[in-house]
Amino acid sequence: MSTLIDERSRTGPDPEGAIAPPARSSASRPRRGALARAWSKAAPPLAAVVVLVSLWQIAAWASPMRDDLFPGPGAVLATAGRVVGDGTLPSAAATSLWRGLSGFAVALVIATPLALALAHAPWLRRAVGPLVSALQVLPSVAWVPAAIIVFGLTDATIYAVILLGAIPSIVNGLLAGIDMIPGQYRALSHVLGARRLQHILLVELPAALPGYVSGLRQGWAFSWRSLMAAELIAVGGSLGLGVGSLLQRGRDLADLGLVALIILVILAIGIVVELLVFAPWERRLLAGRGLSPKGADA
Template identity: 35%
Template structure:
Protein backbone atom coordinates (compact mmCIF):
# COMPACT_ATOMS: atom_id res chain seq x y z
CA UNK A 1 0.00 0.00 0.00
CA UNK A 2 1.50 3.32 -1.08
CA UNK A 3 1.54 6.48 0.98
CA UNK A 4 -1.37 8.22 -0.79
CA UNK A 5 -3.74 5.29 -0.40
CA UNK A 6 -2.75 4.97 3.26
CA UNK A 7 -3.53 8.64 3.88
CA UNK A 8 -6.90 8.26 2.14
CA UNK A 9 -7.70 5.25 4.27
CA UNK A 10 -6.84 7.11 7.47
CA UNK A 11 -9.00 10.07 6.51
CA UNK A 12 -11.92 7.86 5.49
CA UNK A 13 -11.68 6.06 8.82
CA UNK A 14 -11.72 9.39 10.66
CA UNK A 15 -14.77 10.53 8.70
CA UNK A 16 -16.51 7.25 9.52
CA UNK A 17 -15.81 7.73 13.23
CA UNK A 18 -17.08 11.31 13.06
CA UNK A 19 -20.27 10.09 11.39
CA UNK A 20 -20.76 7.45 14.07
CA UNK A 21 -20.26 10.06 16.78
CA UNK A 22 -22.93 12.39 15.40
CA UNK A 23 -25.39 9.53 14.83
CA UNK A 24 -24.87 8.44 18.44
CA UNK A 25 -25.33 12.06 19.57
CA UNK A 26 -28.69 12.34 17.77
CA UNK A 27 -29.83 8.98 19.16
CA UNK A 28 -28.87 10.07 22.69
CA UNK A 29 -30.73 13.34 22.16
CA UNK A 30 -33.91 11.54 21.06
CA UNK A 31 -33.59 9.12 23.98
CA UNK A 32 -33.22 12.01 26.42
CA UNK A 33 -36.32 13.66 24.95
CA UNK A 34 -38.32 10.44 25.31
CA UNK A 35 -37.20 9.87 28.89
CA UNK A 36 -37.77 13.48 29.93
CA UNK A 37 -41.18 14.02 28.30
CA UNK A 38 -42.86 10.62 27.97
CA UNK A 39 -41.34 8.37 30.58
CA UNK A 40 -40.69 10.61 33.58
CA UNK A 41 -42.38 13.91 32.72
CA UNK A 42 -39.41 16.06 33.66
CA UNK A 43 -40.46 18.74 31.18
CA UNK A 44 -43.23 19.49 28.69
CA UNK A 45 -42.86 18.42 25.07
CA UNK A 46 -43.16 22.03 23.88
CA UNK A 47 -40.25 23.09 26.12
CA UNK A 48 -37.63 20.62 24.90
CA UNK A 49 -36.78 19.99 21.22
CA UNK A 50 -36.41 16.55 19.71
CA UNK A 51 -34.59 15.37 16.57
CA UNK A 52 -37.82 14.12 15.01
CA UNK A 53 -39.55 17.41 15.82
CA UNK A 54 -36.68 19.36 14.27
CA UNK A 55 -36.89 17.21 11.11
CA UNK A 56 -40.66 17.81 10.89
CA UNK A 57 -40.13 21.55 11.37
CA UNK A 58 -37.44 21.54 8.68
CA UNK A 59 -39.77 19.72 6.27
CA UNK A 60 -42.57 22.21 6.95
CA UNK A 61 -40.38 25.29 6.46
CA UNK A 62 -38.87 23.86 3.27
CA UNK A 63 -42.31 23.12 1.81
CA UNK A 64 -43.42 26.68 2.58
CA UNK A 65 -40.18 28.08 1.12
CA UNK A 66 -39.51 29.95 4.35
CA UNK A 67 -36.20 28.31 5.18
CA UNK A 68 -34.64 28.79 1.74
CA UNK A 69 -35.76 32.41 1.57
CA UNK A 70 -34.41 33.14 5.05
CA UNK A 71 -31.13 31.41 4.18
CA UNK A 72 -30.63 33.43 0.99
CA UNK A 73 -31.44 36.76 2.63
CA UNK A 74 -29.07 36.08 5.54
CA UNK A 75 -26.23 34.91 3.29
CA UNK A 76 -26.50 38.03 1.11
CA UNK A 77 -26.61 40.34 4.14
CA UNK A 78 -23.71 38.51 5.75
CA UNK A 79 -21.59 38.73 2.60
CA UNK A 80 -22.30 42.45 2.07
CA UNK A 81 -21.77 43.34 5.72
CA UNK A 82 -18.58 41.31 5.95
CA UNK A 83 -17.27 42.87 2.73
CA UNK A 84 -17.80 46.33 4.17
CA UNK A 85 -16.13 45.22 7.40
CA UNK A 86 -13.06 43.99 5.52
CA UNK A 87 -12.70 47.29 3.61
CA UNK A 88 -13.16 49.39 6.76
CA UNK A 89 -10.97 47.09 8.86
CA UNK A 90 -8.19 47.12 6.26
CA UNK A 91 -8.13 50.92 6.21
CA UNK A 92 -8.11 51.15 10.01
CA UNK A 93 -5.40 48.49 10.31
CA UNK A 94 -3.13 50.27 7.85
CA UNK A 95 -3.82 53.56 9.63
CA UNK A 96 -2.70 52.02 12.92
CA UNK A 97 0.53 50.86 11.33
CA UNK A 98 1.47 54.23 9.86
CA UNK A 99 2.49 55.80 13.16
CA UNK A 100 3.24 54.61 16.68
CA UNK A 101 1.41 57.63 18.05
CA UNK A 102 -1.74 56.70 16.13
CA UNK A 103 -1.32 53.13 17.34
CA UNK A 104 -1.02 54.13 20.99
CA UNK A 105 -4.09 56.36 20.73
CA UNK A 106 -6.45 54.15 18.73
CA UNK A 107 -5.38 50.59 19.56
CA UNK A 108 -6.88 50.51 23.10
CA UNK A 109 -10.11 52.04 21.75
CA UNK A 110 -10.45 49.47 18.95
CA UNK A 111 -9.60 46.66 21.35
CA UNK A 112 -12.34 47.82 23.71
CA UNK A 113 -14.88 48.17 20.90
CA UNK A 114 -14.04 44.66 19.70
CA UNK A 115 -15.03 43.21 23.07
CA UNK A 116 -18.38 45.03 22.99
CA UNK A 117 -21.25 42.60 22.24
CA UNK A 118 -22.94 43.22 18.89
CA UNK A 119 -26.34 43.55 20.53
CA UNK A 120 -25.15 46.81 22.12
CA UNK A 121 -25.16 48.44 18.66
CA UNK A 122 -28.80 47.54 18.01
CA UNK A 123 -30.30 50.63 19.76
CA UNK A 124 -28.00 52.91 17.74
CA UNK A 125 -28.96 51.12 14.53
CA UNK A 126 -32.68 51.52 15.22
CA UNK A 127 -32.38 55.20 16.14
CA UNK A 128 -30.08 56.11 13.24
CA UNK A 129 -31.41 53.93 10.41
CA UNK A 130 -34.79 52.59 11.50
CA UNK A 131 -35.86 48.99 10.99
CA UNK A 132 -34.41 48.38 7.54
CA UNK A 133 -31.45 46.78 5.79
CA UNK A 134 -29.09 49.63 6.65
CA UNK A 135 -29.62 49.01 10.36
CA UNK A 136 -28.75 45.32 10.01
CA UNK A 137 -25.64 46.05 7.96
CA UNK A 138 -24.56 48.65 10.51
CA UNK A 139 -24.71 46.05 13.30
CA UNK A 140 -22.75 43.56 11.18
CA UNK A 141 -20.02 46.07 10.32
CA UNK A 142 -19.68 47.29 13.90
CA UNK A 143 -19.53 43.70 15.10
CA UNK A 144 -16.64 42.60 12.88
CA UNK A 145 -14.70 45.57 11.45
CA UNK A 146 -12.63 46.14 14.61
CA UNK A 147 -11.55 42.50 14.71
CA UNK A 148 -10.38 42.74 11.09
CA UNK A 149 -8.55 46.00 11.81
CA UNK A 150 -6.66 44.52 14.74
CA UNK A 151 -5.68 41.43 12.73
CA UNK A 152 -4.34 43.66 9.94
CA UNK A 153 -2.38 45.71 12.43
CA UNK A 154 -0.96 42.61 14.15
CA UNK A 155 -0.02 41.06 10.81
CA UNK A 156 1.81 44.21 9.69
CA UNK A 157 3.48 44.55 13.09
CA UNK A 158 4.85 41.00 12.88
CA UNK A 159 6.42 41.37 9.43
CA UNK A 160 10.14 40.66 9.50
CA UNK A 161 11.88 44.07 9.83
CA UNK A 162 14.73 42.81 7.66
CA UNK A 163 12.40 42.51 4.67
CA UNK A 164 11.32 46.12 5.11
CA UNK A 165 14.92 47.32 5.36
CA UNK A 166 15.86 45.39 2.21
CA UNK A 167 12.91 46.86 0.29
CA UNK A 168 13.84 50.39 1.37
CA UNK A 169 17.46 49.78 0.42
CA UNK A 170 16.30 48.74 -3.05
CA UNK A 171 14.43 52.05 -3.39
CA UNK A 172 10.84 51.00 -2.67
CA UNK A 173 8.59 53.94 -1.81
CA UNK A 174 5.87 53.70 0.84
CA UNK A 175 3.19 52.55 -1.63
CA UNK A 176 5.30 49.73 -3.03
CA UNK A 177 6.52 48.86 0.45
CA UNK A 178 2.95 48.14 1.53
CA UNK A 179 1.64 46.57 -1.69
CA UNK A 180 4.70 44.44 -2.54
CA UNK A 181 6.22 43.57 0.85
CA UNK A 182 4.22 44.31 3.99
CA UNK A 183 0.67 43.27 2.99
CA UNK A 184 1.75 40.03 1.22
CA UNK A 185 3.94 39.10 4.20
CA UNK A 186 1.07 39.80 6.61
CA UNK A 187 -1.45 37.72 4.64
CA UNK A 188 -1.28 34.52 6.77
CA UNK A 189 -2.17 36.38 9.94
CA UNK A 190 -4.62 38.55 8.01
CA UNK A 191 -6.44 35.41 6.79
CA UNK A 192 -6.79 34.17 10.34
CA UNK A 193 -8.24 37.57 11.23
CA UNK A 194 -10.71 37.28 8.36
CA UNK A 195 -11.95 33.95 9.69
CA UNK A 196 -12.44 35.46 13.12
CA UNK A 197 -14.04 38.56 11.60
CA UNK A 198 -16.50 36.38 9.67
CA UNK A 199 -17.56 34.60 12.86
CA UNK A 200 -18.16 37.97 14.51
CA UNK A 201 -20.05 39.21 11.45
CA UNK A 202 -22.26 36.12 11.36
CA UNK A 203 -23.16 36.45 15.03
CA UNK A 204 -23.79 40.17 14.64
CA UNK A 205 -26.06 39.46 11.66
CA UNK A 206 -28.28 37.26 13.81
CA UNK A 207 -28.51 40.04 16.40
CA UNK A 208 -29.48 42.51 13.69
CA UNK A 209 -32.08 40.24 12.10
CA UNK A 210 -33.75 39.51 15.42
CA UNK A 211 -34.52 43.22 15.85
CA UNK A 212 -35.95 43.55 12.33
CA UNK A 213 -39.24 42.40 10.82
CA UNK A 214 -37.54 41.49 7.52
CA UNK A 215 -36.90 38.00 6.21
CA UNK A 216 -33.85 36.16 7.56
CA UNK A 217 -32.70 33.35 9.80
CA UNK A 218 -32.70 35.61 12.84
CA UNK A 219 -36.29 36.64 12.15
CA UNK A 220 -37.29 33.00 11.60
CA UNK A 221 -35.76 32.20 14.97
CA UNK A 222 -37.82 34.98 16.54
CA UNK A 223 -41.00 33.70 14.88
CA UNK A 224 -40.36 30.26 16.36
CA UNK A 225 -40.08 31.84 19.79
CA UNK A 226 -43.30 33.82 19.34
CA UNK A 227 -45.14 30.66 18.25
CA UNK A 228 -43.64 28.69 21.16
CA UNK A 229 -42.25 26.26 18.57
CA UNK A 230 -39.07 25.04 20.23
CA UNK A 231 -38.31 22.71 17.32
CA UNK A 232 -38.25 25.61 14.85
CA UNK A 233 -35.98 27.54 17.19
CA UNK A 234 -33.63 24.57 17.43
CA UNK A 235 -33.73 24.05 13.66
CA UNK A 236 -32.69 27.64 12.94
CA UNK A 237 -29.89 27.38 15.53
CA UNK A 238 -28.59 24.23 13.83
CA UNK A 239 -28.78 25.90 10.39
CA UNK A 240 -26.85 28.93 11.68
CA UNK A 241 -24.12 26.70 13.13
CA UNK A 242 -23.87 24.54 9.99
CA UNK A 243 -23.60 27.58 7.70
CA UNK A 244 -20.83 29.02 9.88
CA UNK A 245 -18.89 25.73 9.80
CA UNK A 246 -19.33 25.24 6.05
CA UNK A 247 -18.18 28.76 5.17
CA UNK A 248 -15.21 28.54 7.52
CA UNK A 249 -14.13 25.16 6.13
CA UNK A 250 -14.88 25.43 2.43
CA UNK A 251 -14.27 29.15 1.85
CA UNK A 252 -11.68 30.42 4.29
CA UNK A 253 -10.11 27.01 4.81
CA UNK A 254 -9.49 26.46 1.09
CA UNK A 255 -8.19 30.00 0.57
CA UNK A 256 -5.82 29.54 3.50
CA UNK A 257 -4.62 26.12 2.27
CA UNK A 258 -4.00 27.48 -1.23
CA UNK A 259 -2.08 30.44 0.17
CA UNK A 260 0.08 28.21 2.37
CA UNK A 261 0.83 25.83 -0.50
CA UNK A 262 1.81 28.77 -2.69
CA UNK A 263 4.24 29.91 -0.01
CA UNK A 264 5.63 26.41 0.50
CA UNK A 265 4.18 26.14 4.02
Protein backbone atom coordinates in the same frame (compact mmCIF):
# COMPACT_ATOMS: atom_id res chain seq x y z
CA MET B 1 24.92 43.03 -17.03
CA SER B 2 23.11 41.69 -20.08
CA THR B 3 26.44 41.26 -21.85
CA LEU B 4 27.67 39.23 -18.97
CA ILE B 5 24.61 37.06 -19.03
CA ASP B 6 24.97 36.49 -22.75
CA GLU B 7 28.53 35.37 -22.20
CA ARG B 8 27.62 33.04 -19.44
CA SER B 9 24.32 31.31 -19.64
CA ARG B 10 25.49 27.98 -18.33
CA THR B 11 23.08 25.92 -16.41
CA GLY B 12 23.57 22.66 -14.69
CA PRO B 13 22.38 20.43 -11.95
CA ASP B 14 22.58 21.97 -8.52
CA PRO B 15 25.23 20.11 -6.57
CA GLU B 16 23.68 21.05 -3.28
CA GLY B 17 20.37 19.45 -4.09
CA ALA B 18 17.00 20.82 -3.20
CA ILE B 19 14.99 20.17 -0.11
CA ALA B 20 12.02 18.23 -1.29
CA PRO B 21 8.68 19.79 -0.37
CA PRO B 22 6.82 17.88 2.32
CA ALA B 23 4.08 16.79 -0.11
CA ARG B 24 6.61 15.04 -2.33
CA SER B 25 8.57 13.53 0.52
CA SER B 26 5.56 11.45 1.40
CA ALA B 27 5.38 9.97 -2.10
CA SER B 28 6.97 6.76 -0.91
CA ARG B 29 4.13 6.13 1.51
CA PRO B 30 1.28 3.94 0.34
CA ARG B 31 -1.07 6.14 -1.71
CA ARG B 32 -4.62 6.40 -0.48
CA GLY B 33 -7.50 7.48 -2.62
CA ALA B 34 -8.93 10.95 -2.26
CA LEU B 35 -12.18 9.37 -1.10
CA ALA B 36 -10.44 7.43 1.66
CA ARG B 37 -8.59 10.54 2.82
CA ALA B 38 -11.81 12.57 2.84
CA TRP B 39 -13.55 9.81 4.76
CA SER B 40 -10.79 9.60 7.36
CA LYS B 41 -11.18 13.33 7.95
CA ALA B 42 -14.97 13.37 7.95
CA ALA B 43 -15.55 10.23 9.98
CA PRO B 44 -14.68 11.54 13.49
CA PRO B 45 -16.95 14.64 13.38
CA LEU B 46 -19.73 12.61 11.71
CA ALA B 47 -19.47 10.00 14.43
CA ALA B 48 -19.67 12.74 17.05
CA VAL B 49 -22.82 14.14 15.39
CA VAL B 50 -24.44 10.68 15.26
CA VAL B 51 -23.66 10.10 18.96
CA LEU B 52 -25.02 13.52 19.95
CA VAL B 53 -28.24 13.11 17.92
CA SER B 54 -28.72 9.62 19.36
CA LEU B 55 -28.29 10.93 22.89
CA TRP B 56 -30.74 13.74 22.10
CA GLN B 57 -33.32 11.24 20.82
CA ILE B 58 -32.87 8.98 23.85
CA ALA B 59 -33.24 11.98 26.15
CA ALA B 60 -36.44 13.03 24.31
CA TRP B 61 -37.91 9.52 24.67
CA ALA B 62 -36.93 9.32 28.31
CA SER B 63 -38.02 12.86 29.20
CA PRO B 64 -41.28 13.29 31.10
CA MET B 65 -41.66 16.74 29.39
CA ARG B 66 -44.23 17.27 26.64
CA ASP B 67 -43.02 16.91 23.04
CA ASP B 68 -43.54 20.60 22.28
CA LEU B 69 -41.37 21.54 25.27
CA PHE B 70 -38.59 19.07 24.52
CA PRO B 71 -38.78 18.00 20.85
CA GLY B 72 -36.58 15.16 19.68
CA PRO B 73 -34.63 15.07 16.40
CA GLY B 74 -37.61 13.58 14.61
CA ALA B 75 -39.87 16.50 15.55
CA VAL B 76 -37.21 19.00 14.48
CA LEU B 77 -36.84 17.15 11.18
CA ALA B 78 -40.58 17.40 10.65
CA THR B 79 -40.43 21.17 11.30
CA ALA B 80 -37.56 21.39 8.81
CA GLY B 81 -39.67 19.66 6.19
CA ARG B 82 -42.48 22.16 6.80
CA VAL B 83 -40.38 25.39 6.64
CA VAL B 84 -38.29 24.16 3.74
CA GLY B 85 -41.37 22.99 1.88
CA ASP B 86 -43.17 26.34 2.12
CA GLY B 87 -39.96 28.17 1.17
CA THR B 88 -39.64 30.10 4.45
CA LEU B 89 -36.28 28.69 5.52
CA PRO B 90 -34.48 28.85 2.12
CA SER B 91 -35.62 32.42 1.66
CA ALA B 92 -34.57 33.45 5.18
CA ALA B 93 -31.21 31.70 4.84
CA ALA B 94 -30.57 33.41 1.49
CA THR B 95 -31.47 36.81 2.99
CA SER B 96 -29.17 36.29 5.97
CA LEU B 97 -26.31 34.95 3.86
CA TRP B 98 -26.53 37.90 1.51
CA ARG B 99 -26.54 40.34 4.43
CA GLY B 100 -23.66 38.54 6.11
CA LEU B 101 -21.48 38.32 3.01
CA SER B 102 -22.17 41.81 1.69
CA GLY B 103 -21.73 43.32 5.17
CA PHE B 104 -18.49 41.39 5.56
CA ALA B 105 -17.26 42.64 2.18
CA VAL B 106 -17.97 46.26 3.15
CA ALA B 107 -16.22 45.68 6.50
CA LEU B 108 -13.22 44.34 4.59
CA VAL B 109 -13.06 47.43 2.38
CA ILE B 110 -13.20 49.75 5.39
CA ALA B 111 -10.99 47.76 7.77
CA THR B 112 -8.05 47.11 5.44
CA PRO B 113 -7.00 50.72 4.78
CA LEU B 114 -7.81 51.56 8.40
CA ALA B 115 -5.40 48.85 9.62
CA LEU B 116 -2.71 50.03 7.19
CA ALA B 117 -3.15 53.61 8.40
CA LEU B 118 -2.82 52.47 12.02
CA ALA B 119 0.26 50.40 11.17
CA HIS B 120 2.00 53.31 9.49
CA ALA B 121 0.99 56.17 11.79
CA PRO B 122 2.19 55.37 15.31
CA TRP B 123 0.45 58.41 16.80
CA LEU B 124 -2.85 57.31 15.23
CA ARG B 125 -2.37 53.80 16.55
CA ARG B 126 -1.66 55.11 20.04
CA ALA B 127 -4.83 57.19 19.82
CA VAL B 128 -7.25 54.77 18.16
CA GLY B 129 -5.68 51.34 18.69
CA PRO B 130 -7.00 50.75 22.23
CA LEU B 131 -10.46 51.84 21.10
CA VAL B 132 -10.45 49.33 18.24
CA SER B 133 -9.40 46.57 20.65
CA ALA B 134 -12.11 47.61 23.10
CA LEU B 135 -14.73 47.51 20.32
CA GLN B 136 -13.72 43.93 19.61
CA VAL B 137 -14.60 43.01 23.17
CA LEU B 138 -17.97 44.80 23.13
CA PRO B 139 -20.83 42.35 22.33
CA SER B 140 -22.41 43.37 19.01
CA VAL B 141 -25.90 43.00 20.48
CA ALA B 142 -25.20 46.15 22.49
CA TRP B 143 -25.24 48.14 19.24
CA VAL B 144 -28.67 46.97 18.15
CA PRO B 145 -30.86 49.37 20.19
CA ALA B 146 -28.74 52.34 19.16
CA ALA B 147 -28.82 51.28 15.49
CA ILE B 148 -32.62 50.87 15.58
CA ILE B 149 -33.00 54.38 17.04
CA VAL B 150 -30.71 55.88 14.40
CA PHE B 151 -31.72 53.87 11.30
CA GLY B 152 -35.12 52.48 12.24
CA LEU B 153 -36.23 49.00 11.22
CA THR B 154 -34.30 48.98 7.94
CA ASP B 155 -31.41 47.04 6.47
CA ALA B 156 -29.12 49.90 7.51
CA THR B 157 -29.57 48.80 11.12
CA ILE B 158 -28.46 45.28 10.27
CA TYR B 159 -25.43 46.46 8.29
CA ALA B 160 -24.39 48.97 10.97
CA VAL B 161 -24.29 46.18 13.56
CA ILE B 162 -22.38 43.86 11.21
CA LEU B 163 -19.77 46.54 10.45
CA LEU B 164 -19.28 47.45 14.09
CA GLY B 165 -18.83 43.77 14.90
CA ALA B 166 -16.51 42.80 12.05
CA ILE B 167 -14.28 45.82 11.45
CA PRO B 168 -12.34 45.67 14.77
CA SER B 169 -11.50 41.98 14.23
CA ILE B 170 -10.23 42.52 10.70
CA VAL B 171 -8.23 45.59 11.75
CA ASN B 172 -6.63 43.76 14.65
CA GLY B 173 -5.87 40.70 12.51
CA LEU B 174 -4.10 42.70 9.83
CA LEU B 175 -2.27 44.77 12.45
CA ALA B 176 -1.07 41.57 14.16
CA GLY B 177 0.05 40.23 10.77
CA ILE B 178 2.01 43.42 10.03
CA ASP B 179 3.54 43.45 13.52
CA MET B 180 4.88 39.95 12.94
CA ILE B 181 6.66 40.78 9.67
CA PRO B 182 10.43 40.33 10.09
CA GLY B 183 12.19 43.70 10.32
CA GLN B 184 14.56 42.49 7.62
CA TYR B 185 11.77 42.87 5.03
CA ARG B 186 11.70 46.62 5.52
CA ALA B 187 15.48 46.74 5.04
CA LEU B 188 15.07 44.59 1.95
CA SER B 189 12.47 46.95 0.50
CA HIS B 190 14.82 49.85 1.19
CA VAL B 191 17.84 48.31 -0.53
CA LEU B 192 15.68 47.18 -3.45
CA GLY B 193 14.58 50.79 -3.85
CA ALA B 194 10.87 50.24 -3.10
CA ARG B 195 8.76 53.30 -2.55
CA ARG B 196 6.42 53.26 0.41
CA LEU B 197 3.35 52.19 -1.55
CA GLN B 198 5.37 49.50 -3.34
CA HIS B 199 6.62 48.23 0.01
CA ILE B 200 3.05 48.05 1.33
CA LEU B 201 1.57 46.36 -1.73
CA LEU B 202 4.41 44.05 -2.76
CA VAL B 203 6.01 43.13 0.56
CA GLU B 204 4.01 44.14 3.60
CA LEU B 205 0.52 42.96 2.66
CA PRO B 206 1.62 39.58 1.24
CA ALA B 207 3.86 39.05 4.28
CA ALA B 208 0.98 39.89 6.63
CA LEU B 209 -1.47 37.66 4.77
CA PRO B 210 -1.52 34.78 7.32
CA GLY B 211 -2.45 37.21 10.11
CA TYR B 212 -4.86 38.96 7.78
CA VAL B 213 -6.64 35.70 6.96
CA SER B 214 -6.95 34.93 10.69
CA GLY B 215 -8.47 38.38 11.13
CA LEU B 216 -10.86 37.80 8.23
CA ARG B 217 -11.91 34.48 9.64
CA GLN B 218 -12.61 36.09 13.00
CA GLY B 219 -14.23 39.04 11.22
CA TRP B 220 -16.60 36.67 9.43
CA ALA B 221 -17.49 34.97 12.72
CA PHE B 222 -18.22 38.37 14.25
CA SER B 223 -20.22 39.41 11.15
CA TRP B 224 -22.36 36.32 11.41
CA ARG B 225 -22.91 36.65 15.15
CA SER B 226 -23.67 40.36 14.83
CA LEU B 227 -26.13 39.64 12.04
CA MET B 228 -27.97 37.08 14.15
CA ALA B 229 -28.12 39.48 17.10
CA ALA B 230 -29.47 42.24 14.86
CA GLU B 231 -32.03 40.03 13.09
CA LEU B 232 -33.17 38.62 16.41
CA ILE B 233 -33.96 42.02 17.86
CA ALA B 234 -34.74 44.15 14.81
CA VAL B 235 -37.88 42.59 13.33
CA GLY B 236 -40.61 44.20 11.26
CA GLY B 237 -40.62 47.47 9.34
CA SER B 238 -39.04 47.15 5.89
CA LEU B 239 -36.78 44.35 7.09
CA GLY B 240 -36.88 41.10 5.16
CA LEU B 241 -37.14 37.86 7.09
CA GLY B 242 -33.71 36.48 8.00
CA VAL B 243 -32.68 33.39 9.91
CA GLY B 244 -32.42 35.38 13.14
CA SER B 245 -35.95 36.73 12.63
CA LEU B 246 -37.15 33.17 12.14
CA LEU B 247 -35.59 32.31 15.48
CA GLN B 248 -37.56 35.14 17.06
CA ARG B 249 -40.73 33.87 15.36
CA GLY B 250 -40.11 30.45 16.90
CA ARG B 251 -39.83 32.07 20.30
CA ASP B 252 -43.03 34.09 19.80
CA LEU B 253 -44.90 30.93 18.80
CA ALA B 254 -43.29 28.90 21.62
CA ASP B 255 -42.23 26.53 18.82
CA LEU B 256 -39.14 24.89 20.30
CA GLY B 257 -38.82 22.64 17.25
CA LEU B 258 -38.41 25.71 15.03
CA VAL B 259 -36.01 27.34 17.51
CA ALA B 260 -33.84 24.19 17.65
CA LEU B 261 -33.91 23.92 13.86
CA ILE B 262 -32.82 27.54 13.35
CA ILE B 263 -30.00 27.18 15.90
CA LEU B 264 -28.77 24.18 13.91
CA VAL B 265 -29.08 26.10 10.62
CA ILE B 266 -27.09 29.06 12.03
CA LEU B 267 -24.42 26.65 13.24
CA ALA B 268 -24.37 24.78 9.93
CA ILE B 269 -23.94 27.94 7.84
CA GLY B 270 -21.04 29.04 10.06
CA ILE B 271 -19.38 25.63 9.70
CA VAL B 272 -19.93 25.48 5.93
CA VAL B 273 -18.33 28.90 5.35
CA GLU B 274 -15.41 27.91 7.60
CA LEU B 275 -14.91 24.57 5.84
CA LEU B 276 -15.43 25.80 2.28
CA VAL B 277 -13.74 29.19 2.44
CA PHE B 278 -11.42 29.95 5.31
CA ALA B 279 -9.94 26.56 6.19
CA PRO B 280 -8.86 25.70 2.59
CA TRP B 281 -7.65 29.28 2.00
CA GLU B 282 -5.49 29.26 5.12
CA ARG B 283 -4.21 25.76 4.40
CA ARG B 284 -3.18 26.68 0.85
CA LEU B 285 -1.64 29.95 2.01
CA LEU B 286 0.49 28.36 4.71
CA ALA B 287 1.46 25.36 2.60
CA GLY B 288 2.69 27.76 -0.10
CA ARG B 289 5.12 29.19 2.45
CA GLY B 290 6.28 25.88 3.83
CA LEU B 291 4.23 26.28 7.00
CA SER B 292 1.59 24.01 8.49
CA PRO B 293 -1.71 25.20 9.88
CA LYS B 294 -2.20 24.50 13.57
CA GLY B 295 -3.78 21.14 14.13
CA ALA B 296 -3.01 19.95 10.60
CA ASP B 297 -2.24 16.32 10.05
CA ALA B 298 1.40 15.49 10.30
